[in-house]
Amino acid sequence: MPNQPTTRRCRRLTSAARGDRGAWSVEVAGFFLPCMLLAIIVVAAAFQLAISRLDLESASAAAARAASLQRSSAAATTAARHAAETDLAGRSITCATLAIEVDTSRWQRGGSVTVTITCTANLSTLAMTTAIPGQLTASSTSTAPIDNYRSVALPDVPDRPDPGGAA
DSSP states (O other), X not given: OTTHHHHHHHHHHHHHHHHTTTHHHHHIIIIIHHHHHHHHHHHHHHHHXXXXXXXXXXXXXXXXXXXXXXXXXXXXXHHHHHHHHHHHHTSSOOOSEEEEEEEOTTXXXXXXXXXXXXXXXXXXXXXTSTTOOSEEEEEEEEEEEOOTTSOOOOSSSOSSOOTTSOO
16 A cells, blocks of 8 residues: 555646646637737738839839830930839839939940839838838839830930931
8 A cells, every 4th residue: 555645646636737727728818829910910011011022123124114115315214204103003012202213324225224213111001000110211223225226316416327418
């Protein structure tokens, strides 16, 4: 019978453990579930921010392409601004401040045109929740080549040489 006290002690321990049944599920409901919900919200907000960044990249590429198809640098600037605004209008990003810079310093056959779009957006709008304060400023730059065989109006050079003049 020397084994009897240890058996009683084991029974007391197992009965005490049975009294705590369900405590772990209360901890899960009280701590882990809110943490998981917060993690899902953060992941969804990060996903929206990534999509908005892709939208900005797409708008700058469309603006550079539209500018490169024009005949003059003034028309290229106008076309780039219109293309960027139109492209961003149908996207998930809403810019509080939108700046579109068109660089036509290499406006010539075989040259290029560069468009830089800078957008400042509210994080609450991007993340689709009012819980995230602040603003995000992002910029995207795209360059498009001007075709070698395209006729472009250069600022100081006439489009075509004078047929009756000296070469």
